[in-house]
Amino acid sequence: MKKILSFLLFIVFISNNTEAQLQYEVGKDAKTGIKMLKGTLSIDVLKNDTSFHWMTDDISWYKPKPEVLNSLAAVKDSVNIVALIGTWCEDSHYIFPQLLKMLGQVGYDMNKLAIIGVDRPKVSITPLCMALGLKKTPTIIVFKNGKEVGRVEEYGKYGIVDQELTEIFTKAK
Secondary structure (H helix, E strand, O other), X not given: OHHHHHHHHHHXXXXXXXXXXXXXEEEEOOOOXXXXXXEEEOHXXXXXXXXXXXXXXXXXXXXXXXXXXXXXXXXXXXXXEEEEEOOOOHHHHHHHHHHHHHHHHOOOOHHHEXXXXXXXXXXXXXXXXHHHOOOOXXXXXXXXXXXXXXXXXXXXOOOOHHHHHHHHHHHOO
């Protein structure tokens, strides 16, 4: 299982780095009827679709904590991040743009960020979500040398994503 997971993650990151054609499906959330994307996504796909206004809303109110920025800056060149989001999910609408702001402030290479869209049952178009044990959206997973360092599910164990990410980035040093 570990080899399969490593292979799937390798494919996701190679796809992002080579700007290969993104693979995703467009549908509607069965519960709300909201437009939903499943599969490998990009920031541009999300920002250029007016259905996802939450990607372009003003989040100037969000100020990443200095601790999370410092810990991320220290490992930004050595970690990969997988963000599993639901385009239908309000928690993803709130947390994912904050993650992007944080990454942008430290100059993180966005080619090292894999964005995977999932449906309400937490399934995408590849078996990656099952291999990763996805239970909640959003889930942010940090990898170093192909191994998971840590993950934040929804708002994390403290209810503050920055705090838990600080711990994970510090652990990745």
